[in-house]
Amino acid sequence: MSVVYTLLIGIFMLAGLTAQAQTSQQKSIKYKSISPATDHYKIISIGNPIAKGGELESIVFPEKEFRRGAYLKMRTVYLDMPVNTFKIKPYPANSSEQTRQELDFLLELQQKRTAADAALTDTMAIVYYDPYTVNPNEADYSRNVNSLFYVGRNLGPWFTPQQLPVTSRVLQNVIQDATFYFFSLKAQFNRARPYHLEPALQNLEAPGHASYPSGHSSASHVHAYLLSHLLPAYKDAFLANAYDMAFSREIRGVHYPSDSEAGREFAEQFVTQLLKNKKFKADLEAMKAEIHKAMAANKLSSVN
Template structure:
């Protein structure tokens, strides 16, 4: 009996330790045009390039407003705890190559590409919205944009606990995304090359992409709830990131930095006790409601 008990400890202990420590996943390898662009140097062509001094200037009132909504889970985390590559310098070969790629997208983007990308530009969440506001339902639905095809039950009405939970996650994410934007202050690609016609007006820094970051965050969290749909979640996030490039408002390296940030951010969440407690409640909701009701 003692031998059997010892064997069970050896088998089960790793699972127990994993549960205590939470989930930590590695970032999947970079691919496609994101990988190909890494062959170009991200460094300045010379020390005398005037464009390298250009930064996006955010007024202090905006900074104060964005930083006012502090994290609810990652309260002890600082922005420098996230390890992102530096944004390619404005005069660098990589920036030029990225803009050339965006110009190619501009040349070949179709009316449907534009329509879908502009639709996705409105997929975000406002932390200041309140129940009863005319936009409240729309913002809540936006929390379920990533993975929207996995079931008719995948919505804030069927999964209210999940909606509240993801809203809290977005609050944490927004704090750090804005912190990174203020830190890097990267100008938009159309500021460098006026041949690039952006299809959306933006009044904040480029690096990293907030749309892409929040989408990958949702994908990585929903992945843990429905791993059989991982490909769907990640594809939806990839499409969101690419839509920002189609519109000409983000460099590909903005998208890739967002993917890197999202993986680190979600890994940190899964080491957080308060997050894990709320995540268990979400899992219980999914166990009860994440299925079709064919009796209606």
């Protein structure tokens, strides 16, 4: 562990801030053995985000590697507002103290991750929804639509697109909207991936789009906040699944912790906007009725 990161932990604990929030380890279900026994997002975020200067500041996500331009032209279903409605602060500069701390943290994760950790992140890397894969005859359709039910999977084997077709339709619309907005933010910020700045990082994949905010974190937290609105009794499980999804991307060396946090912040704002939308609220009521009916059939509490 770096000396700077160790000192930051000491400062954080002396300030008494760790008592006010769950640690990363407590947030996790699948990655307790590798998640820090602190809230690593809060610790790293107190680093100085200002540029020190030098060659690092010229590095952005390479234009030739960007492979998701179609998402930037996609039509939305519910929300129609400027991208800057979502107030995501600029990412810390490439040459900043904070980015260096983030890269050091990712290098520590790389040292700690086991083959089993890496294999688990492989399974989570393919949990995402592509709004352009909508034909049931397509080979990737099943993976695609089932991804919408990952965060809520703890509810039981009945929580599937096959048993909840209304919920599936609404979630497809929601994530189509979210994808347009978080990819638009990615294109605006155009942040380089961690492995573009740190050659010692052994990233487990090379996504074809910029880093900030994290798409996996954004989408999984949208699911978590939306399902928590419907089923607050299960909120902790939903948020734990979203945490693990975001953290898996850090373990893979493809996202900085600040990418994960920006995705969570985007999701919180996005769901807030959704809940104001008249068309969405009508669909949400239909989704809610379907879920509560299924829960009653499975003799589960649907506290709301």
